[in-house]
Amino acid sequence: MSNSLESFGTHGEAWDLETLAIRGGRTPDPTTGAILTPIVQSTTYVNEAVGKHKGHTYSRASNPTVSALESALGALEGAPPAVCYSTGLAAITGLFLSLLRSGDHVVVSDVVYGGTVRLLNIVLEPLGISASCVDTSDPGAVAAAIGPRTRLVFIETPANPTLKLTDIESVARVCRAKGVKLAVDNTFLTPVLLRPLDLGADIALYSTTKYIEGHNATVGGSITTRDEALNERLRLFRKSVGSIQAPFEAWLTLKGLKTLPLRIREHSRSARRIAEWLEQHPAVERVLYPGLASFPQTALAAGLGELSGGFFGGIVSFEVRGGVEAGVRVMNAVRLCSLAENLGATETLITHPVSMTHGDVPREQRERAGITDGLIRLSVGLESPADIIADLARALESAARKPDSGGVDRAARKELKPRPSAAAVVGGV
Numbered sequence: 046m047s048n049s050l051e052s053f054g055t056h057g058e059a060w061d062l063e064t065l066a067i068r069g070g071r072t073p074d075p076t077t078g079a080i081l082t083p084i085v086q087s088t089t090y091v092n093e094a095v096g097k098h099k100g101h102t103y104s105r106a107s108n109p110t111v112s113a114l115e116s117a118l119g120a121l122e123g124a125p126p127a128v129c130y131s132t133g134l135a136a137i138t139g140l141f142l143s144l145l146r147s148g149d150h151v152v153v154s155d156v157v158y159g160g161t162v163r164l165l166n167i168v169l170e171p172l173g174i175s176a177s178c179v180d181t182s183d184p185g186a187v188a189a190a191i192g193p194r195t196r197l198v199f200i201e202t203p204a205n206p207t208l209k210l211t212d213i214e215s216v217a218r219v220c221r222a223k224g225v226k227l228a229v230d231n232t233f234l235t236p237v238l239l240r241p242l243d244l245g246a247d248i249a250l251y252s253t254t255k256y257i258e259g260h261n262a263t264v265g266g267s268i269t270t271r272d273e274a275l276n277e278r279l280r281l282f283r284k285s286v287g288s289i290q291a292p293f294e295a296w297l298t299l300k301g302l303k304t305l306p307l308r309i310r311e312h313s314r315s316a317r318r319i320a321e322w323l324e325q326h327p328a329v330e331r332v333l334y335p336g337l338a339s340f341p342q343t344a345l346a347a348g349l350g351e352l353s354g355g356f357f358g359g360i361v362s363f364e365v366r367g368g369v370e371a372g373v374r375v376m377n378a379v380r381l382c383s384l385a386e387n388l389g390a391t392e393t394l395i396t397h398p399v400s401m402t403h404g405d406v407p408r409e410q411r412e413r414a415g416i417t418d419g420l421i422r423l424s425v426g427l428e429s430p431a432d433i434i435a436d437l438a439r440a441l442e443s444a445a446r447k448p449d450s451g452g453v454d455r456a457a458r459k460e461l462k463p464r465p466s467a468a469a470v471v472g473g474v
């Protein structure tokens with residue numbers, strides 16, 4: 046590799062992921078030599094003459110710092126520059142609106158992030174775009190759900206929050222045979238542990254808010270595809286709806302990305318240790334983690350382990366004995382773990398999906414998907430796992446002692462009520 050101001054990662058070297066995360070697609074600043082792309086906080090770019098500019102015209106269309114992040118994320122998956130958005134949900138919206146028209150149909154995993162379900166129900170359905178929620182762990186069910194107007198299959202694996210797995214290669218075969226595009230929301234594993242494009246998917250999508258930026262500092266989203274025409278179309282739609290990432294957020298995400306391989310493996314190690322500890326705790330009813338022998342989809346988990354080098358990510362879901370009231374007491378009793386909505390960052394976060402991330406998913410759909418009222422989602426951070434375990438041990442013990450008030454306080458009870466109707470909803474992110 047030359048030490049000049051050339052673009053790193055463009056010489057055809059077969060770099061490991063650790064190198065790609067730090068060097069891939071990154072170019073020192075051509076004007077100063079700064080090794081980090083500066084934050085270009087500018088709305089517009091001065092033209093040298095009519096029709097003559099340096100590649101950027103207006104920051105709703107493109108911005109140099111955002112472009113640097115796009116090159117880095119593309120390089121990580123052996124793809125052209127990714128397309129970066131203001132949030133993960135903006136990326137999902139951008140994908141759906143770029144591929145689907147009124148009358149079209151999309152097949153979606155029956156367990157996905159709650160915001161994806163809300164987008165389908167309250168934005169896309171009124172536009173005439175229909176969706177079928179299908180058990181995508183069964184490729185036959187995916188094939189059966191694809192109709193003449195199906196344009197896209199959208200899967201999440203491991204799915205938020207039950208960690209249900211889908212075999213990307215099998216579903217990709219079905220999609221190819223039917224001429225339908227396959228998108229994978231790979232937010233939970235990231236390209237470090239799973240590379241959907243190498244497994245036959247057309248699109249890999251990320252909430253960069255989670256592991257990619259990884260420090261609870263930004264919201265953002267990205268889409269990677271090797272389909273150049275789709276990449277162009279995504280950019281045109283992003284410019285048309287105005288959902289590009291902001292430069293400072295892009296810069297922070299570039300910084301976070303460098304340590305992604307180190308962080309996601311450490312998150313995974315701690316998560317496995319905590320899942321094993323929870324599983325043997327007498328107050329815990331069940332634990333969902335693909336790295337545990339008890340995980341229901343044994344064969345799919347083994348297949349994932351082969352691809353990921355035995356790492357299964359940092360999310361563990363569990364239920365405590367005593368149902369929802371006991372679960373709420375645990376979430377209210379933690380001190381180190383923070384009761385909050387995000388995942389995939391340095392701080393351990395504990396979330397109650399039914400009242401928080403999946404509050405807008407209709408109750409019947411939640412119940413079918415196994416998102417029970419008592420389910421707790423733990424995003425294992427990078428603190429000492431011993432400290433996290435000590436915090437959980439204390440919370441489980443204090444939850445086992447019923448409080449004088451009889452358990453769940455009034456505010457918590459109110460939260461657990463099903464939301465009135467999708468259209469009326471403003472809560473739940």
Ligand SMILES: Cc1ncc(COP(=O)(O)O)c(C=O)c1O
Binds near residue numbers: 201233
């Ligand atoms: C799997 C998954 N995809 C997408 C999103 C949406 O991302 P964002 O919150 O950045 O809009 C989330 C958010 O929790 C998520 O968990």
